[in-house]
Amino acid sequence: MLRAMSSHDAPFRLSGDLPLHVEPGGDVTDVSTLRPWLDAHPEWVQERLVRHGALLFRGFGVATPADFESIARGVDPELKNEYLGTSPRDGLTDYVFNASELPEFYPIPQHCEMSFVKQPPRRVFFCCLVPPAEGSGETPLCDFRAVWRDLDEGVRERFLAGGLRIVRNYSGPGEGDDDDPMRLKPWHEMFLTTDHAEVERQCAEQGFEVTWTGGEGLRLVHTQPVTRDHPVTGETVWHNHLTTFHLGTPAAEYERIAKFRPTERHRGLHKLALGLEANARQKSALEQSMHVTYEDGREIPDADLDAVRDAVWRHLVVETWQQGDVVAIDNHAVSHGRLPYEGPRHVAVCWA
Numbered sequence: 001m002l003r004a005m006s007s008h009d010a011p012f013r014l015s016g017d018l019p020l021h022v023e024p025g026g027d028v029t030d031v032s033t034l035r036p037w038l039d040a041h042p043e044w045v046q047e048r049l050v051r052h053g054a055l056l057f058r059g060f061g062v063a064t065p066a067d068f069e070s071i072a073r074g075v076d077p078e079l080k081n082e083y084l085g086t087s088p089r090d091g092l093t094d095y096v097f098n099a100s101e102l103p104e105f106y107p108i109p110q111h112c113e114m115s116f117v118k119q120p121p122r123r124v125f126f127c128c129l130v131p132p133a134e135g136s137g138e139t140p141l142c143d144f145r146a147v148w149r150d151l152d153e154g155v156r157e158r159f160l161a162g163g164l165r166i167v168r169n170y171s172g173p174g175e176g177d178d179d180d181p182m183r184l185k186p187w188h189e190m191f192l193t194t195d196h197a198e199v200e201r202q203c204a205e206q207g208f209e210v211t212w213t214g215g216e217g218l219r220l221v222h223t224q225p226v227t228r229d230h231p232v233t234g235e236t237v238w239h240n241h242l243t244t245f246h247l248g249t250p251a252a253e254y255e256r257i258a259k260f261r262p263t264e265r266h267r268g269l270h271k272l273a274l275g276l277e278a279n280a281r282q283k284s285a286l287e288q289s290m291h292v293t294y295e296d297g298r299e300i301p302d303a304d305l306d307a308v309r310d311a312v313w314r315h316l317v318v319e320t321w322q323q324g325d326v327v328a329i330d331n332h333a334v335s336h337g338r339l340p341y342e343g344p345r346h347v348a349v350c351w352a
């Protein structure tokens with residue numbers, strides 16, 4: 001049996017809180033020495049990962065998707081490759097994917113990966129293969145345990161009493177882009193089949209209600225709990241996709257991004273998103289590309305939505321990507337997102 005380790009037993013240089021920076025030290029200097037060290041010290045890895053919420057491995061010479069996969073397997077040997085998320089993704093190895101093909105101007109708000117499926121991933125990993133320009137394209141992290149603790153009692157009670165209902169509308173195979181830039185990828189790219197019965201089977205497994213809408217469109221409606229208990233520590237975690245799927249998300253995110261990085265581009269995108277949201281609000285909740293209401297279909301008050309968004313931004317950690325960085329995230333506790341960027345950027349993802 002492995003003995004429990006104190007921080008003094010690890011060879012690395014360690015610093016920071018979220019994420020805990022892990023840099024070469026002693027004999028552990030590159031992927032070929034890091035991997036066996038991780039394999040031999042699973043208790044140290046898991047204890048640090050849960051306590052901090054994320055580990056950033058920096059300076060280990062990670063250059064390829066295979067290097068990335070090797071480190072990820074050192075943290076969690078059980079990588080998965082089935083995916084019911086909403087970001088379009090391309091494979092780099094059997095288990096490593098491009099993080100997101102969503103347009104670079106689009107802000108990906110904080111979320112715990114696939115929080116809306118029955119068993120979300122326990123670990124999510126990112127690797128920076130090509131860093132974005134300084135001051136853009138970061139993958140911010142947020143401790144969703146802290147977000148829950150930070151919310152006012154009244155806000156928490158209204159969310160717990162109301163629950164969440166998520167609506168998503170997908171176009172189908174052969175249906176072209178319409179004029180909605182917030183449109184999700186076509187459903188056959190998410191389910192990897194064009195067979196309606198197979199889609200219905202996968203949805204039944206997850207408790208998603210399926211409606212085939214005019215032509216080849218697919219509507220998914222499902223509920224999800226507002227919080228989950230952390231499986232190791234028992235802490236209550238804000239663990240849902242409200243701030244990702246709500247129709248007010250793009251404008252609300254750009255508003256905060258434009259304050260964080262006041263540029264003409266961000267201000268322009270905020271204005272554009274406000275216009276698109278005003279248009280979208282002409283349609284019912286069920287017709288939105290994505291939307292979230294209380295379980296009974298009532299709209300969530302703007303003030304409560306803003307309370308959550310503000311709590312998320314108060315706890316946001318924005319770390320500049322360096323080439324070869326690998327981040328391991330405890331997906332039960334810590335969310336991730338992406339800030340807009342321009343120009344080259346290549347970040348890969350895998351999960352367990």
Ligand SMILES: [Fe+2]
Nearest residue numbers: 111112113336
């Ligand atoms: Fe994600």
